[in-house]
Amino acid sequence: MRNHFQPGNALDFVAPAGGVASGKTVKKGGLIHVPSTTAAEGVAYSGDIQGVFIADAATSQAWVQGDTLYWDDTGKVWTKTATNNSKGGIAAYDKLAAEALGKVLLVPTI
Structure with a gap:
């Protein structure tokens, strides 16, 4: 090609x-x-x-594998909160609320 x-x-x-x-x-x-x-x-x-990365995450939330994640460009963390944030990932694995890092599968969006 x-x-x-x-x-x-x-x-x-x-x-x-x-x-x-x-x-x-x-x-x-x-x-x-x-x-x-x-x-x-x-x-x-x-x-x-693209890929799965260990990344900074909101410590106020637990994630379940498959949750849609959003990038909080102000707080510089991944979150499940859609408001004022950019959709861009999926929880690759579960994360406990107290954990400051999560495994994020980057998903390019348009």
Whole structure:
């Protein structure tokens, strides 16, 4: 196939103000992703837009595998709260309410 550009599991980005940290979820436009490297502001980096990641999560909620998750770009955590947040993941495994990390399956949306 001559028009195939790349598999699309990861894309190249330019770090926003404040830069990005490897493994910490980032939202840029409509793309929620996990940087594979730490990058200073203005530096190019690769970010995974698909896969299962251990990520910061709201400690006020329990998750059940299959729950729809939303990225809270203000609090920088995954949550089950849809209001004012961006849909972008599914709970890959159960999470207890007290746990600060959860396993999130990134699901690119349009």
